[in-house]
Amino acid sequence: MSYTNILSERSNGITTITINRPSKLNALNSATIQELHSAFDEANKDAKTKVIFVTGSGEKAFVAGADISEFADFDVENGGKLAAKGQEILFDFVENLATPVIAIVNGFALGGGLELAMACHFRVASDNAKMGLPETSLGVIPGYGGTQRLSQLVGKGRAMEMVMTAGMIDANQALSYGLVNHVTTQEELLPLAEKIANKIMRNSSVAIQGAIKAINANFKDGVDGFKIEIEEFGNCFGTEDFTEGTTAFLQKRKADFPGK
Structure with a gap:
């Protein structure tokens, strides 16, 4: 553009x-x-x-x-x-x-x-x-x-x-x-x-997205930041990045996150 x-x-x-x-x-x-x-x-x-x-x-x-x-x-x-x-x-x-x-x-x-x-x-x-x-x-x-x-x-x-x-x-x-x-x-x-x-x-872009949302929630009126953190934490378990990150850790290698 x-x-x-x-x-x-x-x-x-x-x-x-x-x-x-x-x-x-x-x-x-x-x-x-x-x-x-x-x-x-x-x-x-x-x-x-x-x-x-x-x-x-x-x-x-x-x-x-x-x-x-x-x-x-x-x-x-x-x-x-x-x-x-x-x-x-x-x-x-x-x-x-x-x-x-x-x-x-x-x-x-x-x-x-x-x-x-x-x-x-x-x-x-x-x-x-x-x-x-x-x-x-x-x-x-x-x-x-x-x-x-x-x-x-x-x-x-x-x-x-x-x-x-x-x-x-x-x-x-x-x-x-x-x-x-x-x-x-x-x-x-x-x-x-x-x-x-x-x-x-080097880190998971999907996890970072969830972290941004959770941190910002702490500063929003009427929003329970702890609840948002729990939701975003749970969501991570359904991502390819989580699978890659935990697998790489257990295999003692550097993670190659797909961003999904």
């Missing part, structure tokens, strides 16, 4: 989706959000894609925020619709994908950019990365799940401070908060992500 604002390419089991609006510091507008939905959906349905990377073009920004010019004149109704649609087609969509999604945060990840990174299953960052939710400095709050996911990742007190001050934290502070999993140099950022992805790809 051809895109205007993003790039998508697959290599060695990894589909890399790059937000490609360098003149706007890769800011998210409605067209980019829609293209991202399509690219994530396509990659998730591609049997040859085992891991998805999302990053921003250039070295300055992952995503420097939302394109404010698109909604500066919105009223209450339109503002609510903007948040609801964005969460549905991109942020919640990414969080619940069956394929692992790693955010490669290179530079600024602000507002909607940090919200996109937080929607991914986990994050690696360059040592020059800066992260924050500056929305209150514009008279609004994060609307793409930022208030919810930030508090889940860093705790209520830190989330309150970050949102209320509208300030930025650096990569090492984000690491200490648990907002990112790893920090490295810009030069080593992609190799590190690839190293992690290769570890993931």
Whole structure:
């Protein structure tokens, strides 16, 4: 599929989706959000894609925020619709994908950019990365799940401070908060992500899909995460991957998972 604002390419089991609006510091507008939905959906349905990377073009920004010019004149109704649609087609969509999604945060990840990174299953960052939710400095709050996911990742007190001050934290502070999993140099950022992805790809994609569902269930209101875990655990016993994994273990060889 051809895109205007993003790039998508697959290599060695990894589909890399790059937000490609360098003149706007890769800011998210409605067209980019829609293209991202399509690219994530396509990659998730591609049997040859085992891991998805999302990053921003250039070295300055992952995503420097939302394109404010698109909604500066919105009223209450339109503002609510903007948040609801964005969460549905991109942020919640990414969080619940069956394929692992790693955010490669290179530079600024602000507002909607940090919200996109937080929607991914986990994050690696360059040592020059800066992260924050500056929305209150514009008279609004994060609307793409930022208030919810930030508090889940860093705790209520830190989330309150970050949102209320509208300030930025650096990569090492984000690491200490648990907002990112790893920090490295810009030069080593992609190799590190690839190293992690290769570890993931050694394992059962079917089991990983079940694990994503079970872990996410813990953060959903009205959902019993333990019950989902039991269901997904049981489902594994009916898969070819389970048969291959247990057989390989007993035969003391490396498993070759069929992904079924």
